[in-house]
Amino acid sequence: MKASSGALLAVMAVAALATTALAKNYTVDGSTGWDTYVNYDKWTAGKTFMVGDNIEFKYEVYHNVLEVTKADYASCATGSPISTHSGGDTTFELTEAGTRYFICGIPRHCSNGTMHVKITTVAYDAATAAAIEAAAAPGAAPSSAPLPSPPADVYSDARTAPAGAPGASTPKSSAPRYQRTSAAVAGLAFAALLAIAA
Incomplete structure (x- = not known):
């Protein structure tokens, strides 16, 4: 036993x-970071956050990050946050499926319509993770259209095929x-x- x-x-x-x-690490709005006048709904659109991923907020020291309830998120209320973070760099691990709500607690930064973001996390799924990683790989096809079939003139001896020809010896990638x-x-x-x- x-x-x-x-x-x-x-x-x-x-x-x-x-x-x-x-796990995938996301920096909130990548280039701009956590700041005013950024559309965070647009940033989250099309992203699939999964259990195990991390969300990093990078911001100037005059901002902060408050994790709040859904009701406080809707009203930009800062009086009773779940947690408060400052210092310019805060990371949250997404440990369970569900939605988490974040706002800036500086007056008017949330209520001006920008410094708030909700992150909806789904259960980890290996197939989805693989698809996300493949789509993010350098040189990934921009669409999901099927790749064309290889030409019929595949050389029988890959060592004698011209460079770049179908069947030519190429280093195998891991x-x-x-x-x-x-x-x-x-x-x-x-x-x-x-x-x-x-």
Whole structure:
């Protein structure tokens, strides 16, 4: 029974590590940061925040970040925040699915219609994480249109094919990070399950 408990803990630890390894770090509005006159609804549009991701606020020291309730977010109320942060750089780990609400507590910075952002987090999903990472990769296709089929003139001997021709020898790239991690996690989970069964 002890071995089974240990194996189960190992599987859980590996799963937690896999989620962390695939976590994405978002800097709120990337280029401008946490500041007035930025449309944060536009910044969050099209993003999928998942459990394990991190949200970083970078801001001038005359701003702050308050995590607030939904009601306080709607009214820009600063009197009873869940937490208050200052200093110019604050990171929040998204630890569970749901929506979190953030505002600047400096008078009128939220109520002027800008310094507020809500982050809706969904449960971690490996397929979605892989798709997000693939879409963010340099050279990723801008659309989801299928790639064209390779031409029929594939050379039988890749070593003699002209450079750049289909079938020509090219250095093999390593698998993307999400594929390596997923394979490792699957292998470790399978080994742990075998240990439990034994």
